[in-house]
Amino acid sequence: MSRTRVARSAAVALFVIAVGASATGCGSSAPKAATPPPNIVSSSAAPSAPATPGAVAALPASKPVRVRIPAAGVDASPVLDLGLAADGTVEVPSVADAGRIGWYDKGVTPGQKGPAVLIGHFDTVEGPAVLKNVSKVKVGDSISVVRADGRTAEFRVRALEQVDKKTFPTQKVYGDTDRPELRIITCGGDLVGGHRPDNIIVYADLVG
Numbered sequence: 001m002s003r004t005r006v007a008r009s010a011a012v013a014l015f016v017i018a019v020g021a022s023a024t025g026c027g028s029s030a031p032k033a034a035t036p037p038p039n040i041v042s043s044s045a046a047p048s049a050p051a052t053p054g055a056v057a058a059l060p061a062s063k064p065v066r067v068r069i070p071a072a073g074v075d076a077s078p079v080l081d082l083g084l085a086a087d088g089t090v091e092v093p094s095v096a097d098a099g100r101i102g103w104y105d106k107g108v109t110p111g112q113k114g115p116a117v118l119i120g121h122f123d124t125v126e127g128p129a130v131l132k133n134v135s136k137v138k139v140g141d142s143i144s145v146v147r148a149d150g151r152t153a154e155f156r157v158r159a160l161e162q163v164d165k166k167t168f169p170t171q172k173v174y175g176d177t178d179r180p181e182l183r184i185i186t187c188g189g190d191l192v193g194g195h196r197p198d199n200i201i202v203y204a205d206l207v208g
Contacts, residue, residue, distance in 0.1 A: 039188055040135050040200055042161045056206050058180045059111030059153060066146035067101045067118060069184075072133040074101070077146070081105045082119060092119055098129035101184075107174070110145040111153035111206060115174060115181045118145075122187045122196065131186040134200055143182060143204050155182045155204035162188050162200050173201060180206035 066077035080102035082091040093102045101120040108114040121129035143155040163169060173183050182204040189198035 040160055040162050043139050043159045055179060056208060058113040059151060061109045061112055062147040062149035062151065064103050064110050064145045065148050068144040069137065071137045071141040072131065074130060076101045076130055079103050090119070093121060095124045095126055098124045098126060101130055109147065110182055111147065111151070111180050113178070113180055115177055115183050117174065117183045117185065119185045134186050134202070137202055145182070153206060154208040156207045157202055157204045159203040160200065161203070162198050165197060165199055168199060
């Protein structure tokens with residue numbers, strides 16, 4: 001088993017134990033301005049199929065530096081490195097970095113074989129954040145990730161899913177895949193006690 005796979009597997013195990021607002025890109029309390037909750041109609045988010053002959057070749061490792069999601073009006077740079085917090089949960093951007101997207105650096109980089117994971121806030125106590133328009137993203141939309149090596153990994157959205165955090169699909173999001181894929185995670189649902197109870201997950205595949 002590769003070191004990358006070991007690191008990701010260990011992180012997945014911790015994520016199962018300690019999934020929560022601090023691990024999934026949510027604001028820590030009610031935002032200053034009333035913001036419509038990003039409820040979406042989930043599309044089919046079945047596990048990806050194995051890579052097939054003629055599929056787009058995986059790219060070598062290279063950290064992401066910029067993320068563009070035209071449908072959501074996102075053009076965010078630089079990209080934060082996110083690891084694991086002291087309690088074993090996945091880190092998220094701070095409130096001060098609510099306008100930026102983070103990359104989970106225990107997994108693969110965007111364009112490598114496997115699921116690269118990006119995390120951003122929908123809102124925070126300070127108001128709307130970088131993924132405030134995630135509900136505008138649809139199947140077939142494009143996502144571009146500029147990498148440190150100067151190459152741009154182009155992805156196409158395959159599915160979107162809104163789930164209760166208590167039933168977060170950890171294996172589907174973080175589990176190994178046979179082709180380069182991307183996940184973008186943020187929050188959804190109406191505020192309950194200052195937190196949004198759901199996660200919105202965007203699944204995308206490398207197309208160029």
